[in-house]
Amino acid sequence: MPGPTPDERMRPKGRRNTQGIRVDPEAEVTHEPRQAVLSALVKHRPGVLSEVSALFSRRQFNIESLTVGPTVDEDTARMTILIEEPEPGIDQAKKQLRKLVPVISVSELEGGAVRRELALVKVSGEKPDDVNAVADMYNGQAVDASTDSVTVEITGSKQKIDAAIEAFKQFDVQEIVRTGAAALERGPNTLEKDV
Amino acid sequence: MSERASVPKEDESAAESEQEPVTTGAQSVIRALENAGTDYVFGVQGGAIMPVYDALYDSDINHVTMAHEQGASHAADAYGIVTGDPGVCFATSGPGATNLVTGIADANMDSDPVIALTGQVPTEFVGNDAFQETDTVGITQPITKESYFASDPDTVGDDVSEAFALADAGRQGPTLVDLPKDVTQGDTEVEPGTPQTPETYDVPEEADDADVQEAAEALAEADRPVILSGGGVIKANASNALREFAMEYEVPVITTMPGIGSFPEDHELSLEWAGMHGTGYANLAITNTDCMLAIGTRFDDRLTGGVDSFAPDAEVIHVDIDPAEISKNVYADYPLVGDAREVLRQLFDAMPRAPDADEWREQCQEWKSEYPMTYDTPDDEPLKPQYVVETFSDMTPDDTIVCTGVGQHQMWASQFWEYTEPRTWVSSHGLGTMGYGVPAAIGAKLAAPDQEVVCFDGDGSFLMTVQGLSVAVREQLDITYVVLNNEAVGMVRQWQDGFYEGRRMASEYPWIPQFDKLAEAFGARGFTLESHDNVEETIQEAREYDGPSVIDAHIDPGENVFPMVPSGGDNGLFALNEAQLDMI
Ligand SMILES: Cc1ncc(C[n+]2csc(CCOP(=O)(O)OP(=O)(O)O)c2C)c(N)n1
Numbered sequence: 221m222p223g224p225t226p227d228e229r230m231r232p233k234g235r236r237n238t239q240g241i242r243v244d245p246e247a248e249v250t251h252e253p254r255q256a257v258l259s260a261l262v263k264h265r266p267g268v269l270s271e272v273s274a275l276f277s278r279r280q281f282n283i284e285s286l287t288v289g290p291t292v293d294e295d296t297a298r299m300t301i302l303i304e305e306p307e308p309g310i311d312q313a314k315k316q317l318r319k320l321v322p323v324i325s326v327s328e329l330e331g332g333a334v335r336r337e338l339a340l341v342k343v344s345g346e347k348p349d350d351v352n353a354v355a356d357m358y359n360g361q362a363v364d365a366s367t368d369s370v371t372v373e374i375t376g377s378k379q380k381i382d383a384a385i386e387a388f389k390q391f392d393v394q395e396i397v398r399t400g401a402a403a404l405e406r407g408p409n410t411l412e413k414d415v
Numbered sequence: 416m417s418e419r420a421s422v423p424k425e426d427e428s429a430a431e432s433e434q435e436p437v438t439t440g441a442q443s444v445i446r447a448l449e450n451a452g453t454d455y456v457f458g459v460q461g462g463a464i465m466p467v468y469d470a471l472y473d474s475d476i477n478h479v480t481m482a483h484e485q486g487a488s489h490a491a492d493a494y495g496i497v498t499g500d501p502g503v504c505f506a507t508s509g510p511g512a513t514n515l516v517t518g519i520a521d522a523n524m525d526s527d528p529v530i531a532l533t534g535q536v537p538t539e540f541v542g543n544d545a546f547q548e549t550d551t552v553g554i555t556q557p558i559t560k561e562s563y564f565a566s567d568p569d570t571v572g573d574d575v576s577e578a579f580a581l582a583d584a585g586r587q588g589p590t591l592v593d594l595p596k597d598v599t600q601g602d603t604e605v606e607p608g609t610p611q612t613p614e615t616y617d618v619p620e621e622a623d624d625a626d627v628q629e630a631a632e633a634l635a636e637a638d639r640p641v642i643l644s645g646g647g648v649i650k651a652n653a654s655n656a657l658r659e660f661a662m663e664y665e666v667p668v669i670t671t672m673p674g675i676g677s678f679p680e681d682h683e684l685s686l687e688w689a690g691m692h693g694t695g696y697a698n699l700a701i702t703n704t705d706c707m708l709a710i711g712t713r714f715d716d717r718l719t720g721g722v723d724s725f726a727p728d729a730e731v732i733h734v735d736i737d738p739a740e741i742s743k744n745v746y747a748d749y750p751l752v753g754d755a756r757e758v759l760r761q762l763f764d765a766m767p768r769a770p771d772a773d774e775w776r777e778q779c780q781e782w783k784s785e786y787p788m789t790y791d792t793p794d795d796e797p798l799k800p801q802y803v804v805e806t807f808s809d810m811t812p813d814d815t816i817v818c819t820g821v822g823q824h825q826m827w828a829s830q831f832w833e834y835t836e837p838r839t840w841v842s843s844h845g846l847g848t849m850g851y852g853v854p855a856a857i858g859a860k861l862a863a864p865d866q867e868v869v870c871f872d873g874d875g876s877f878l879m880t881v882q883g884l885s886v887a888v889r890e891q892l893d894i895t896y897v898v899l900n901n902e903a904v905g906m907v908r909q910w911q912d913g914f915y916e917g918r919r920m921a922s923e924y925p926w927i928p929q930f931d932k933l934a935e936a937f938g939a940r941g942f943t944l945e946s947h948d949n950v951e952e953t954i955q956e957a958r959e960y961d962g963p964s965v966i967d968a969h970i971d972p973g974e975n976v977f978p979m980v981p982s983g984g985d986n987g988l989f990a991l992n993e994a995q996l997d998m999i
Contacts, residue, residue: 222785222786222991222992223695223782223785223786223991224785225995225998226987226988226989226990226995226998226999227988227998229699229987229988230699230703230778230987231702231703231987232702232703232705232727232728233727233728234727234728235723235724235727236722236723236724236725236727236745236746237723238722238723239722239746240714240722240725240742240743240744240745240746241746242727242728242729242746263615266564267552267556267564270553270556271556274556274557275557278557308742308746311742312739312742312743315738315739315741315743316739318738318739319737319739320561321560321561321581321613321615321616322615323615324615
């Protein structure tokens with residue numbers, strides 16, 4: 221004799237959202253995505269970058285940019301990873317990163333962290349003076365010039381670089397390369413231990 | 416059983432009394448395994464791994480040649496589950512390594528300790544698409560705790576030691592070391608150090624005392640408390656600690672499927688296991704609890720159904736050794752990161768009192784009587800699979816180890832066998848790998864030669880790794896394979912009937928071989944079961960046969976697995992039969 225059918229069974233009123241968090245059914249909370257700057261110290265050895273990037277793609281974290289380079293310690297590299305995710309996703313990203321064996325430490329940099337990106341923009345060399353003038357406006361610098369082209373270097377925030385590239389479009393942009401953000405905490409804090 | 420052949424050892428006694436110093440990378444690899452206490456290795460020979468096998472020739476480690484590398488990784492996996500220590504498998508480069516992949520991925524999903532050592536083409540050819548080259552590290556990186564590329568004969572031993580330690584440390588899992596042939600052939604006198612995890616790998620032991628106190632108070636306050644015991648409880652050897660805790664504070668215990676055996680199913684407090692095909696009472700309790708102490712579980716979706724309806728009123732205390740599991744799928748109100756056995760001990764001491772939950776326990780008992788695990792009576796023909804499982808369970812000692820393939824038979828084996836001991840349930844959960852059963856039973860039997868081992872398999876799953884029977888025969892392993900034969904990939908057919916209007920595309924297998932004859936062809940004993948009349952006597956005969964036997968049980972092909980929570984569904988709304996599927 222089977223017990224009560226599905227609709228007749230005891231059940232509670234509560235609910236969880238898609239992130240597994242208990243919610244008040246009257247006032248649904250959703251976590252909006254936000255941008256997070258993660259800084260990771262990793263062992264400087266072959267395969268680390270692919271391990272980290274594979275982690276991000278496998279877990280479907282929305283990655284905006286990832287930069288990597290050596291630190292003063294030649295066995296260690298630092299990665300700066302910009303992701304845009306709802307809060308629980310950011311938390312997961314940090315924890316998953318920490319799990320990787322070559323990862324030494326991970327922390328999220330505060331909103332006020334120093335963030336810089338570098339872009340090289342190659343434009344037509346027909347109006348070198350005008351190109352220089354625009355470059356000046358963005359604190360940029362011509363780093364190479366020929367009769368046919370001028371290459372300008374710009375560093376700064378993503379917004380500044382976006383704006384500069386927009387401005388250079390008037391000179392027929394031939395090629396662009398951007399690094400993605402590199403970032404450091406302001407003040408004396410350094411990244412040695414997990415924060 | 417030794418597999419060394421042909422060349423007699425020159426001086427047996429010298430080899431036994433003292434270890435010769437290593438002279439090659441390969442010897443260093445084997446020495447690292449010896450230092451770590453390896454008894455068995457499962458593998459298949461091949462060009463790139465030959466130097467390692469050659470070094471194995473002089474070792475006391477037993478090697479079991481498998482019929483396929485997938486079997487090597489599954490056997491190592493089962494060995495790891497049953498013993499708690501890493502199982503080891505070997506494969507050559509290229510196809511050998513890729514054949515291991517399924518078993519490695521399986522171990523990864525179930526946090527089973529496995530180390531895989533793969534041959535690789537010589538370093539100078541790596542990246543040149545040389546004969547039998549694949550990027551094994553690249554392929555396996557996402558499905559291991561770490562995959563190492565050994566680059567130097569002087570350090571290869573340490574790579575293996577580290578891989579061994581890492582597989583076993585914290586949340587267990589698979590590791591791999593890829594061994595280029597020149598590295599294993601290369602000269603070295605460097606002995607591997609003692610197994611140590613990498614310096615960047617921290618394993619938390621105890622949880623923070625203040626956090627434990629808060630969690631204990633929340634549990635003591637609960638009106639409808641439950642413990643959800645996952646596979647991590649077994650891995651942490653915390654089953655006894657769990658029993659003590661649950662019995663002292665009288666908290667009903669639900670296990671996850673990998674947690675089967677962590678709490679005795681014949682105990683009053685046991686509600687058995689929850690999830691898609693878990694018991695009705697476990698699923699009702701999980702839905703209605705107001706405080707869940709979840710230990711060593713990753714809240715897999717087969718357990719939770721849709722998270723929106725999972726334990727929706729419960730405060731969750733989550734104990735896990737892996738911080739990344741906390742709030743990954745279900746938010747933890749009280750996260751306790753640490754070793755399950757340690758944290759259970761801490762919680763035991765911190766509990767201010769037992770929760771006041773008489774009514775709740777009565778409710779749970781009432782659900783047990785309302786939704787008993789039943790099936791149509793065994794006198795019904797054709798033969799019911801549940802009857803076969805139940806009968807077998809009644810005939811065997813408590814420590815009998817049950818292995819399975821994946822499908823309906825796996826669910827019946829978990830529902831109708833009564834588990835009371837940890838490390839007696841060996842199955843593929845997270846990856847759900849058909850073909851797991853045959854080689855897993857081999858690994859399990861070698862890990863526990865004194866325990867009875869039975870494997871319930873489906874006809875589809877059995878066919879996927881049936882060649883492993885040759886290994887069981889060669890090693891004379893006393894395993895009883897029971898094929899619950901419904902001439903179909905039954906679980907798929909069940910879903911087609913339930914959710915695809917009965918369109919049975921590619922799910923019926925009316926052309927399967929006679930498994931009893933197949934068994935005999937391999938040199939095993941074969942039996943056929945067609946009705947319930949001789950179930951007990953056939954099982955008894957198969958058990959008594961000293962070697963592998965296969966019972967081809969022709970079961971009712973119309974039998975389906977219930978209760979069922981459809982994918983993403985609400986655990987409390989499980990269906991008890993096909994008709995109820997339409998209600999939810
Ligand atoms: C390697 C693999 N391929 C396909 C599947 C999909 N699948 C899940 S259960 C199942 C049916 C298994 O059939 P069988 O082994 O005969 O067991 P039964 O369900 O009939 O008991 C299939 C095909 C799987 N889990 N694993």
